[in-house]
Amino acid sequence: GNSVTQMEGPVTLSEEAFLTINCTYTATGYPSLFWYVQYPGEGLQLLLKATKADDKGSNKGFEATYRKETTSFHLEKGSVQVSDSAVYFCALNSNYQLIWGAGTKLIIKP
Amino acid sequence: DGGITQSPKYLFRKEGQNVTLSCEQNLNHDAMYWYRQDPGQGLRLIYYSQIVNDFQKGDIAEGYSVSREKKESFPLTVTSAQKNPTAFYLCASGTSGRRSYNEQFFGPGTRLTVL
Numbered sequence: 001g002n003s004v005t006q007m008e009g010p011v012t013l014s015e016e017a018f019l020t021i022n023c024t025y026t027a028t029g030y031p032s033l034f035w036y037v038q039y040p041g042e043g044l045q046l047l048l049k050a051t052k053a054d055d056k057g058s059n060k061g062f063e064a065t066y067r068k069e070t071t072s073f074h075l076e077k078g079s080v081q082v083s084d085s086a087v088y089f090c091a092l093n094s095n096y097q098l099i100w101g102a103g104t105k106l107i108i109k110p
Numbered sequence: 111d112g113g114i115t116q117s118p119k120y121l122f123r124k125e126g127q128n129v130t131l132s133c134e135q136n137l138n139h140d141a142m143y144w145y146r147q148d149p150g151q152g153l154r155l156i157y158y159s160q161i162v163n164d165f166q167k168g169d170i171a172e173g174y175s176v177s178r179e180k181k182e183s184f185p186l187t188v189t190s191a192q193k194n195p196t197a198f199y200l201c202a203s204g205t206s207g208r209r210s211y212n213e214q215f216f217g218p219g220t221r222l223t224v225l
Binding site (some may be wrong): 024032034036042043044046047049076089093096097098100101102105 | 143150153155166206212213214216217218219221
């Protein structure tokens, strides 16, 4: 069946470092792909999305490119801030639902 | 403002009691979802509804019940049959259908603690 695999956390970085959070997926067809962010004690917010191969989603300095050939949708940011500390979830749509990765906790130290 | 509201934010109940969590949306979305999140864990789907008066079980429906009498509302009841109900509960809504991206929008969550 369809599934999403994310790199395990926590990921700890210093402020202004480059961020990559890996996400790979298994799916039939051409699902849409999403990154959501969850700040402590809050619900999830959509960070970015891509709906077809080679699309690049971007928002708030974060980017992810839909790579069909490697079935990946890695999240990147060139220079992280302390305020980026949160849990990040990768997801794909399948049969009218979203299939979720386990989440990756990101900790940014000043 | 359009959005999803969940109430209350914190909820305490005694063991053996049923409790209902509220979820309301004014985004005119057909689909609504309930998820459970345990500390340090991902999301697990409890129930979902793609249209009024219809809903389906998710991966962990045992001990929970829902209703969908109105498009805007999707309340979740945690029954006494749920063995370990202490968790963070998230409600979401979204578009649905074959041409939909199934993007979901989330409420702020309800933290339920069983005493």
